[in-house]
Amino acid sequence: MVDERVRARVNLFGVLKALELLPEYDAVSREITDSVDLCVEFRVPTVDRGRLHIHNSRIRLEGPAGLGGSFTLPKPHVVLACVSPRHFNAVIDGEKQPIPLKGIRRLGRLRNTFNPLTERLTYYLRPPNDAIAHSSYHAASTRLTACVALHALSEIANHDRASVELARRVPDGTIQFKVHSDIGLYVEVKDGRLRTVFGEHEDPRCILWFSDLETLDGLLRGTLQIYQAIGSGRMGMKGFVPMVESMNPLLDRIPLNLGE
Amino acid sequence: MIDNGHHLSTGESRGYEESRALFRRAAQVIPSGIPGHMGPVQAQFIPIDAYPFFAERAHGSYFWDVDGNRFIDYLCAFGPNVLGYNNPVVEEAAERQRRLGDTMALPSRQQVELAELLCDTITAAEWAFFMKNGNDATTLALMVARAATGRKKAVLVRNGYHGVAPWTQHSGRPGVLEEDTANNLYVDWNDYEQLEQLVRDHPNEIAVFMSSPYHHPVFHDNELPAPGYWEKVQELCRRHGIVLAVDDIRAGFRLNMAGSAEYFGFVPDLACYCKAIGNGYNIAALVGSEELRDAASRVFYTGSYWYGAVPMAAAIATINELSRIDGPRLMNEKGRRLTDGLVKAASDWGVTLKVSGIPSMFYLRITDDDSLMMTQEFTAEATQRGAFLVSHHNHFINTSLTEDDIETTVSIAHDAFRVVAQNNPERISTGNGVESRGIL
Numbered sequence: 001m002v003d004e005r006v007r008a009r010v011n012l013f014g015v016l017k018a019l020e021l022l023p024e025y026d027a028v029s030r031e032i033t034d035s036v037d038l039c040v041e042f043r044v045p046t047v048d049r050g051r052l053h054i055h056n057s058r059i060r061l062e063g064p065a066g067l068g069g070s071f072t073l074p075k076p077h078v079v080l081a082c083v084s085p086r087h088f089n090a091v092i093d094g095e096k097q098p099i100p101l102k103g104i105r106r107l108g109r110l111r112n113t114f115n116p117l118t119e120r121l122t123y124y125l126r127p128p129n130d131a132i133a134h135s136s137y138h139a140a141s142t143r144l145t146a147c148v149a150l151h152a153l154s155e156i157a158n159h160d161r162a163s164v165e166l167a168r169r170v171p172d173g174t175i176q177f178k179v180h181s182d183i184g185l186y187v188e189v190k191d192g193r194l195r196t197v198f199g200e201h202e203d204p205r206c207i208l209w210f211s212d213l214e215t216l217d218g219l220l221r222g223t224l225q226i227y228q229a230i231g232s233g234r235m236g237m238k239g240f241v242p243m244v245e246s247m248n249p250l251l252d253r254i255p256l257n258l259g260e
Numbered sequence: 261m262i263d264n265g266h267h268l269s270t271g272e273s274r275g276y277e278e279s280r281a282l283f284r285r286a287a288q289v290i291p292s293g294i295p296g297h298m299g300p301v302q303a304q305f306i307p308i309d310a311y312p313f314f315a316e317r318a319h320g321s322y323f324w325d326v327d328g329n330r331f332i333d334y335l336c337a338f339g340p341n342v343l344g345y346n347n348p349v350v351e352e353a354a355e356r357q358r359r360l361g362d363t364m365a366l367p368s369r370q371q372v373e374l375a376e377l378l379c380d381t382i383t384a385a386e387w388a389f390f391m392k393n394g395n396d397a398t399t400l401a402l403m404v405a406r407a408a409t410g411r412k413k414a415v416l417v418r419n420g421y422h423g424v425a426p427w428t429q430h431s432g433r434p435g436v437l438e439e440d441t442a443n444n445l446y447v448d449w450n451d452y453e454q455l456e457q458l459v460r461d462h463p464n465e466i467a468v469f470m471s472s473p474y475h476h477p478v479f480h481d482n483e484l485p486a487p488g489y490w491e492k493v494q495e496l497c498r499r500h501g502i503v504l505a506v507d508d509i510r511a512g513f514r515l516n517m518a519g520s521a522e523y524f525g526f527v528p529d530l531a532c533y534c535k536a537i538g539n540g541y542n543i544a545a546l547v548g549s550e551e552l553r554d555a556a557s558r559v560f561y562t563g564s565y566w567y568g569a570v571p572m573a574a575a576i577a578t579i580n581e582l583s584r585i586d587g588p589r590l591m592n593e594k595g596r597r598l599t600d601g602l603v604k605a606a607s608d609w610g611v612t613l614k615v616s617g618i619p620s621m622f623y624l625r626i627t628d629d630d631s632l633m634m635t636q637e638f639t640a641e642a643t644q645r646g647a648f649l650v651s652h653h654n655h656f657i658n659t660s661l662t663e664d665d666i667e668t669t670v671s672i673a674h675d676a677f678r679v680v681a682q683n684n685p686e687r688i689s690t691g692n693g694v695e696s697r698g699i700l
Contacts, residue, residue: 173630225287231294232280
């Protein structure tokens with residue numbers, strides 16, 4: 001059974017996080033966000049607040065930091081609330097509308113920016129059959145999917161009841177996920193809490209690497225024979241491998257907490 | 261077949277083409293290609309291209325891969341090779357029995373003689389029960405403890421290893437249910453107070469405390485028991501009617517012929533044996549106290565090949581030979597000389613190598629980083645030069661290891677540490693590495 005609260009966190013801090021990468025890989029998204037300055041805050045009861053800032057083809061998403069719940073992003077132009085995690089998940093699925101609490105005059109601008117952006121994200125995360133053949137599409141799709149999956153991983157590990165116990169077994173340290181000369185994401189682990197970060201950590205405790213995006217894509221979509229891939233050198237790991245081993249059951253829980 | 265009889269000089273790398281070709285075939289017909297602890301993933305072959313995947317043959321302290329590369333083997337088949345591969349005494353005994361019969365309609369004379377030998381050899385043994393693998397022995401130990409006490413729970417040491425049956429694993433792993441481990445309780449190694457608290461918290465619920473005689477987890481330094489630990493544990497178990505089971509599958513006969521418990525000064529109610537008792541022939545044993553004989557009789561536990569007489573004949577020969585040559589002392593002396601050489605070789609390049617555990621089952625870790633990446637570089641470089649080493653697991657010494665093998669290995673290690681030092685200038689100390697080790 002899916003915990004709507006966990007799924008809402010995955011949507012808020014996992015799926016929407018991938019919007020940050022979108023202008024980099026997608027010309028249409030760059031065009032949509034060009035000359036835009038718009039900050040929107042989502043409020044989801046029992047989950048959290050998330051603030052999304054679109055500024056001149058750059059997108060940033062963050063949650064509140066620390067006990068005071070402060071943001072580094074500017075104050076929101078628009079605040080959108082949901083009555084429940086389920087409501088927010090339905091908003092992300094395009095089935096319901098959020099409740100605007102602030103910035104009603106900017107809703108038109110938001111609709112013209114945010115909605116087409118999420119459509120572009122959906123286009124990459126749910127590959128249409130005719131798009132698979134294009135290599136540039138394929139690469140962007142893999143990068144964005146990896147971003148969603150690894151950010152979802154931290155949310156699930158920190159908030160899913162069944163996963164919290166599994167997360168406690170993950171040794172402290174940083175595990176780096178990388179594709180040769182391409183994307184880098186790492187997950188910091190401290191006392192059973194996980195945090196996903198873009199980039200390359202200077203001193204990871206463990207590295208899980210992929211020879212190419214195709215291999216990573218196979219892993220993310222569940223089509224890769226992992227042991228064969230390691231045996232044949234298409235992917236590998238080094239360092240304190242118990243980090244990967246203890247993270248495996250958490251990785252298995254990602255599809256359960258992502259929508260269609 | 262090309263017999264690369266000598267280790268390769270610096271910079272050369274071994275060809276594993278045939279290993280890789282066989283792996284591609286294996287992947288078509290065997291899940292993961294090589295499942296289990298010998299698979300390249302679980303065996304931590306890092307980087308993967310430094311290691312062979314398949315062996316062609318073995319003799320003494322060596323094995324040859326399917327590409328003809330020879331390795332000085334410090335995994336010893338993960339323990340079973342204790343007298344050297346193809347030891348003539350063991351092979352002759354096995355061959356003699358093979359001509360008479362192996363798996364037959366009835367148990368053989370060998371079964372009785374092997375049980376008598378184990379009872380004569382191991383302090384804690386007043387009976388012996390035979391099976392095939394270590395996991396069979398630990399599972400029977402759990403069943404016997406439950407049958408004897410009428411209790412459900414087992415206390416295990418965190419990060420300890422007792423096999424692969426679902427009860428020995430963690431829930432969340434594929435195929436392992438929460439219910440499989442629902443009766444397990446865990447304590448940290450060497451933490452008597454934690455164990456005592458657990459016993460207080462679960463009165464009349466704990467059937468067994470199962471532990472290896474010293475802590476030899478993977479990926480971590482091995483740890484010997486603190487002074488007085490086992491005496492207190494034994495007394496606690498006796499006082500609360502908890503069966504004390506020692507898992508001597510890995511260390512058995514590599515520390516003391518009378519059992520590792522004898523070495524550490526305690527007497528368990530049950531002791532599990534496997535790896536070293538048959539020198540590669542497939543046999544395991546659970547031995548136990550008089551008090552548990554009846555419970556062991558009542559448990560129904562068996563297997564099609566558990567009565568095979570050839571492995572029993574091999575085990576008799578192995579144990580007698582180990583006793584004759586004082587195998588544990590020999591292996592620990594060889595292990596000591598080897599690890600002293602390795603520590604010195606590391607130190608020569610400013611690398612700090614920590615040796616832990618017992619010398620006959622040494623675990624190696626470079627302490628200059630906590631990720632094991634430098635250790636993995638070292639073991640890969642050493643393996644490519646002909647000394648088969650891994651980064652996650654303790655190693656094993658066998659009695660056939662020669663002084664030449666030790667010298668060659670230290671020379672290989674010297675070359676390997678040079679590469680590690682060159683690759684990690686920011687991590688290594690400028691002074692000499694500091695030796696650190698376990699007992700003996």
